[in-house]
Amino acid sequence: MSCASGPGGGLRHPLRCREPWDEECEKEAVCVIMCASVKYNIRGPALIPRMKTKHRIYYITLFSIVLLGLIATGMFQFWPHSIESSNDWNVEKRSVRDVPVVRLPADSPIPERGDLSCRMHTCFDVYRCGFNPKNKIKVYIYALKKYVDDFGVPVSNTISREYNELLTAISDSDYYTDDINRACLFVPSIDVLNQNTLRIKETAQALAQLSRWDRGTNHLLFNMLPGGPPDYNTALDVPRDRALLAGGGFSTWTYRQGYDVSIPVYSPLSAEVDLPEKGPGPRRYFLISSQVGLHPEYREDLEALQVKHGESVLVLDKCTNLSEGGLSIRKRCHKHQVFDYPQVLQEATFCVVLRGARLGQAILSDVLQAGCVPVVIADSYILPFSEVLDWKRASVVVPEEKMSDVYSILQSIPQRQIEEMQRQARWFWEAYFQSIKAIALATLQIINDRIYPYAAISYEEWNDPPAVKWGSVSNPLFLPLIPPQSQGFTAIVLTYDRVESLFRVITEVSKVPSLSKLLVVWNNQNKNPPEDSLWPKIRVPLKVVRTAENKLSNRFFPYDEIETEAVLAIDDDIIMLTSDELQFGYEVWREFPDRLVGYPGRLHLWDHEMNKWKYESEWTNEVSMVLTGAAFYHKYFNYLYTYKMPGDIKNWVDAHMNCEDIAMNFLVANVTGKAVIKVTPRKKFKCPECTAIDGLSLDQTHMVERSECINKFASVFGTMPLKVVEHRADPVLYKDDFPEKLKSFPNIGSL
């Protein structure tokens, strides 16, 4: 920029430079100052020779002026607060009427019409989003201006209440950036929500002169009421070139799949009327039509329905006999009966949403709010947010030509499904229709998901109501696979210092045919594991992992050494399990790879006296847990235990040195929703000869502590995920009177 075109020069309006956030203004201002300082510098030396002959006092005066100037400047430097606060006030609280005016010459450029072939990979400049951190696009909002034509006639209303809300919502969100250079998406402040309130050509010219317009690339326009009489186009008529359009009322002909976003037409009643949620279930009317200004043909069809089905169908129209004009939008009439709108919608199971002149109807929002299932009769209409929302779950779409059959179509829907739809309708309204903010953020989220698809929000997150989200489980191992037997399992023995017992366990476990590796987790930091030569010689690799701290969680760490999917966790004192028992347990695990398959079974019970959960190790008829002192499970649960355990359970377990097995049972039951499998009838897991073993297991305090664990975990999980079963798995011929040598697992042990 050259200094000649400095302040006041050119076409720019002087008011422009009040804009604190306008970059153009900034550059101009810099230029003004630079020019000024250069002038002073030039004049300075010229002054000096003239003063040579003057009096001394003159110097002193000059000197003091300079000094004063310096002091003033210095004071100015240390007075920053007043300036900034006044500036803040300027930015934050101004009137819409004071915004700068921009004059659009009649011959300023007009963008091309919207390009129907636009897709994200052709018309969207994704490079602009390359800098955005955390897979989140950054959105810039242009400053508000008032656009006038050559004659000073405004191009449109400066901004509507809703568009102001929308921009505020974006500005308050994580998407917003005030740095135009880092922005990936640009939202003009030119309000095009309603096409009827603007002048098409001039609005297009206003768009084209935006500083980063660049054929509309990465610009997002919000429009809810497109088209105008007589033909009512289904997309905004303003030429917009490559700009994305978030439009209400798209049809299949105008909607650019994967590029545009179909949004709802906001209903101002949403904010005005508070309709409390009404539970699903049958309602007074089966079908209601409450739209006014319907095409006579449609109204005839609806009235025919009412005649045919009587009381259960209600067709309303605007009230003609009411004197108050203002109230009439909140009233509907059928003959001489007057109904409150939108309250009347809550009395109906299904509500008709017919196309009007436009496809998108604000009534859809009212209907959803009332928990009424919308019956959408608008051929080729693209339902709001249809890219992500599953409208089949919340609405019934009926072709226009089938309008006379609508009653029988609706009657064929089972009651359970209707209730599901009613709940879903209300949830859609709460999440995506309720406010302008909800609409704006959902739109940005959709665009964000397109740009960062690997971080996109899932179908369930978009569509499942919170109650379903919380209540459902998503099993991480949902594919019904039977892992090949050949893979085998890795046994992990947690040990501290019971070397003799440990070696016996190792020897026993190594006899199991499917064992592929043995991992000893040495949890004792004060003592080294025995010499290599002392360890039992076994046919599979044996690895000793030394831990940094004596923590129970170490047994569930996802060690890199675990190469098989199946893990056998076994205590260093479980020496009584036979090779047949262990092999059999592995075979059962293969059939249920997503469950804990173990030997010692335990139960949780509700203690009615104490009003809390109780741990039960008695020989009962049911099990809900298997102890990880001897249990098979999928190695993925090690990852979950170590990194995804909810709350502070993991630390709690390590601090108490207890209940890691209960925690694992909770974790697996919670993510899979499935019960454990107890294998073989064995009940006793204490070797008769190991008397030295800490008498913990049956100790009374131990039981109390274990009960406490259950209560603690249940409160952290917010529910009791454990499932009680009454069966266990035995080998097929276990009970049969059959020659032992013909049995696959003859040595299964006894109680």
Add this chain to the structure above:
Amino acid sequence: MQSWRRRKSLWLALSASWLLLVLLGGFSLLRLALPPRPRPGAPQGWPRWLDAELLQSFSQAGELPEDAASPQAPHGGSCNWGACFDTSKCRGDGLKVFVYPASGPISETHHRILASIEGSRFHTFSPAGACLLLLLSLDAQTGECSSMPLQWNRGRNHLVLRLHPAPCPKTFQLGQAMVAEASPTVDSFRPGFDVALPFLPEAHPLRGGAPGQLQQHSPQPGIALLALEEERGGWRTADTGSSACPWDARCEQDSGPGQTQRGETLPNATFCLISGHRPEAASRFLQALQAGCIPVLLSPRWELPFSEVIDWTKAAIVADERLPLQVLAALQEMSPARVLALRQQTQFLWDAYFSSVEKVIHTTLEVIQDRIFGTSAHPSLLWNSPPGALLALSTFSTSPQDFPFYHLQQGSRPEGRFSALIWVGPPGQPPLKLIQAVAGSQHCAQILVLWSNERPLPSSWPETAMPLTVIDGHRKVSDRFFPYSTIRTDAILSLDARSSLSTSEVDFAFVVWQSFPERMVGFLTSSHFWDEAHGGWGYTAERTNEFSMVLTTAAFYHRYRPPPCPGIRGSEDQRPPPRTEQGSLDPRNPGSRPRSATSQLWDPGLTSLEFVFSSVKWDGFTSQGWCEH
């Protein structure tokens, strides 16, 4: 001279001060003229207008002239479901499909596809009664192109099926016909009207098909992160440690040591990068799917197969090729949970919809049927979780709770009641003791007696509190599996009059069934085995160490069974020999079959189990018995 010098120093001081003043003052002025730069961390947002409350709403009530619309005719050239498909023809029996017979000699593929459609439950021989007319346009081999059929009617209610990209020029205007095409470009694809098919290789099996390659849920340790498709075919696994953009030709040289797998081998990696430009790459997509290698599609220009119903975000990653660094970083940082879920979904989708031509065709028809059904179509959950929409039929129910498959997935439990159905064959003794035993069960809701023998119905039945219904059967064995409308519970206990069970046995079996509602839970077992001598499968009811079947003479099962449909049953039941079993017949594994056998017999799809369930504590269910033959 001195004064001059003094003056000079004075001058110097003066000018220096001036300069300082100008500089400092200039800065202050600059700060005055310019608003302060926003402090980092607190961006200036959209202003809070003082008069925001006074702003007008965007739509003024009553402003909208809403009565102008009259029903619009569809725009020419483009079609959508509502405008171009007449569902009134499908009202009676749902989707009925007529296939145009071939007009000349046809290829083997064509013939077999015809056969598979004719075998489906949608097929009809009368064009008049059909609501969908299907035109096969797939003779890529013979080079013969179909001509316009007789009942064309501007293509209304027609589906033009192109399994392979047709070399045929468009010999006739498609008009209002839907097109089911392999990998259609996104520009020509009409969402909700056309159907996107997978790009099937020529050798794709017509029925059965190889199961997915995945043998374990989680990726093997040390497996390559990325496999790249090579233009000449095959896959190259890439080391992603150093390279920034391994798929970008510009930095090919940095892509590090890679391993190239040639030919039709399946990639062995966690992610498979597939170019989105060439439609041929679409066949790679299926390969990756089968291999359990998560497809990463770079800006695909073609529509993903069955995108209308399949939620591909659960099985594949669609990424923008213009952001290679971000994509690579995202793949490297992807959580194990997500990788696990994506991998499993690839296998499920492959097995459910893509492993054979027949499945692809049935899926196509199912998609169209769902459009016709509208609200009673498959919900997304049924399409996108095992066992898939071909097996969970929407004609039975659209609610997941009604099916046996989703209880365990969703952590729910089936209802606690069952109906006992007692089949009375010859000689026709009323099963009085059995009725008493079953009626004693706390879970029993009703008893049905299916009288299926020559004797007349007895007039008196034992007194029980249980509702007892007697049905006069047709003396056919399959009658016992008929979905009688009188059965009101999900669980059915199928019994023979000759079975002898105690009440506690019934109770126990039922609680086991509740834990496994998708399985048959019975008392008597039998197994299949590979009979080397006869070169076929054999059946035995002898006591062995494993079993693969329970007999329906005493078994619980879920009320849901897909209606008879040879096509679908065939495709599910007929799997190739299992991959894991090798070598000769193992006496401990009678179900396994040697791989070398080249017989036309397929594995019957049964899995053998080596365990039975018993009560946790022996005396938990009194008089725990074991059924004797």
